[in-house]
Amino acid sequence: MDEGHTxxxxxxxxxxxxxxxxxxxxxxxxxxxxxxxxxxxxxxxxKHLKVLQQAGVVEVQAEANRRHYRLRPEPFREMEDWLAGYRELWSDRFDRLDEYLRNMPD
Structure with missing residues (x-):
């Protein structure tokens, strides 16, 4: 996992x-x-919004004297991609456990 994810x-x-x-x-x-x-x-x-902005989670849009914050979709897509590898790993392990349990003698 790279520094950006951390x-x-x-x-x-x-x-x-x-x-x-x-x-x-x-x-x-x-x-x-x-x-x-x-x-x-x-x-x-x-302060919290600044941290979220530095992490790339939110972006800010200035309108007159107000600043509106919105979520950026990219970090959440990257997180989803990163988690997909773990989901696949655990799915495989659960499938093997299920097969093992089905084949256990009674």
């Missing part, structure tokens, strides 16, 4: 940031809207 998982490991990601699944929001919905102070929300 940064991504590290960014998502913090509960408030996961809550922000869950909120942004519904669509773009401003820092103030995120702070209000999660009952965070705006500086806290901004």
């Amino acid at each position: 940064e991504l998982f590290s960014a998502l490991a913090e509960p408030s940031r996961m809550r922000i990601v869950a909120l942004l699944r519904e669509g773009p929001l401003s820092v103030g809207e995120i702070a209000d919905r999660l009952e965070l102070r705006q500086p806290q929300a901004s």
Whole structure:
């Protein structure tokens, strides 16, 4: 796994940031809207959003004096691809276990 994935998982490991990601699944929001919905102070929300932006999870779009944050799909696709290899590994192991259990003498 490369450094980018480590940064991504590290960014998502913090509960408030996961809550922000869950909120942004519904669509773009401003820092103030995120702070209000999660009952965070705006500086806290901004700090979390900066970490998510540095990890490539969110992108920001400036509109007048407001900044709207939205999720970027690429990191989640990369995570899905990375996890697919593990899913395949465990599926094979469970298939072998199932075959072993079926062939066990009673």
